[in-house]
Amino acid sequence: MSAPLVIDVRGLTKRFGDKTVVDHFDIAVPRGAIYGFLGPNGSGKTTTIRMLCGLLTPDEGDGQCLGFDVRREAPRIKTQVGYMTQRFSLYEDLTIRENLDFVARMYGVADRRKRVTRALEDLGLADRSGQLAGTLSGGWKQRLALAACLIHDPKLLLLDEPTAGVDPKARRDFWDEIRRLSKAGVTVLVSTHYMDEAIQCDFITYIAYGKKLIDGPATQIPTIVGLSTWRAEGPNLVALEAALQGQPGVAQVARFGSALHVSGTDATQLEATVRRFEAEGGQHWSKVPAGLEEAFIHLMAGARDNFSRDAA
Ligand SMILES: Nc1ncnc2c1ncn2[C@@H]1O[C@H](COP(=O)(O)OP(=O)(O)OP(=O)(O)O)[C@@H](O)[C@H]1O
Numbered sequence: 001m002s003a004p005l006v007i008d009v010r011g012l013t014k015r016f017g018d019k020t021v022v023d024h025f026d027i028a029v030p031r032g033a034i035y036g037f038l039g040p041n042g043s044g045k046t047t048t049i050r051m052l053c054g055l056l057t058p059d060e061g062d063g064q065c066l067g068f069d070v071r072r073e074a075p076r077i078k079t080q081v082g083y084m085t086q087r088f089s090l091y092e093d094l095t096i097r098e099n100l101d102f103v104a105r106m107y108g109v110a111d112r113r114k115r116v117t118r119a120l121e122d123l124g125l126a127d128r129s130g131q132l133a134g135t136l137s138g139g140w141k142q143r144l145a146l147a148a149c150l151i152h153d154p155k156l157l158l159l160d161e162p163t164a165g166v167d168p169k170a171r172r173d174f175w176d177e178i179r180r181l182s183k184a185g186v187t188v189l190v191s192t193h194y195m196d197e198a199i200q201c202d203f204i205t206y207i208a209y210g211k212k213l214i215d216g217p218a219t220q221i222p223t224i225v226g227l228s229t230w231r232a233e234g235p236n237l238v239a240l241e242a243a244l245q246g247q248p249g250v251a252q253v254a255r256f257g258s259a260l261h262v263s264g265t266d267a268t269q270l271e272a273t274v275r276r277f278e279a280e281g282g283q284h285w286s287k288v289p290a291g292l293e294e295a296f297i298h299l300m301a302g303a304r305d306n307f308s309r310d311a312a
Pocket residue numbers: 016021039040041042043044045046047048086
């Protein structure tokens with residue numbers, strides 16, 4: 001039997017003035033899932049998250065979050081959600097313990113002092129409990145923010161770019177914690193711009209210009225998009241990149257470290273083009289599985305075209 005849905009909304013729409021920033025967005029998130037929320041800057045992720053947790057009222061659309069109506073029962077949703085905002089939103093001039101105590105008090109947490117002490121220990125913050133939050137490094141601030149949004153044992157975590165600007169070790173530790181929470185039955189909706197994080201999600205939805213472009217299991221997104229990808233390694237990649245543009249079957253050419261990835265949806269045409277370039281020598285070509293990044297670049301190119309048409 002499939003897991004019950006913790007979030008199930010349809011047609012969610014938000015307008016600011018005459019601008020529609022979230023446009024008929026649907027999402028269904030099963031209990032215990034880690035659901036990645038991706039899209040370029042300004043695509044409407046934060047606005048959607050704020051509608052889901054009851055901080056913003058949708059202009060259109062309906063559905064439930066944690067079994068409560070997103071329009072009519074926002075106060076009840078708020079009590080069971082842990083929301084980590086994009087910017088550090090705790091008090092810089094309070095200590096770590098004081099911040100956690102303040103949040104625990106707001107949520108009316110029972111046995112508050114014990115709960116705060118446990119939170120400090122769980123997240124490895126016990127030794128630093130007397131330190132002012134404002135003096136913490138980015139990684140430790142992020143740990144504190146996570147501890148604060150877990151203090152009332154929420155069933156759903158909404159994390160808005162929680163690892164932006166955090167070093168790789170801290171990001172890895174953070175994701176270990178997310179997986180541990182998910183195993184314990186906590187549902188996680190997390191926005192991110194990092195592909196290595198996206199691939200760790202059970203499901204992904206990708207939004208651009210307020211509209212959902214795709215959703216599905218993270219590992220299946222490239223297959224759903226239907227991309228075929230070839231990798232070119234060797235010298236003169238700048239010239240190769242220019243020469244490949246507009247060739248039959250080539251939908252996109254993108255740099256991946258020291259290589260070029262060339263992708264398209266017409267596998268036969270693309271291979272014919274690749275073979276032609278391969279015959280000229282110079283670079284080493286290999287077929288590689290399409291990744292999430294190629295899939296999203298491809299989707300974005302299509303979305304831009306549609307957006308220009310819409311705007312025209
Ligand atoms: N209160 C507001 N009033 C007017 N416009 C707003 C408001 N909040 C957000 N917007 C606009 O809505 C659009 C979507 O913003 P949002 O923050 O939801 O995007 P995002 O996908 O979270 O972006 P990022 O990845 O940069 O955080 C942007 O154009 C933003 O300027």
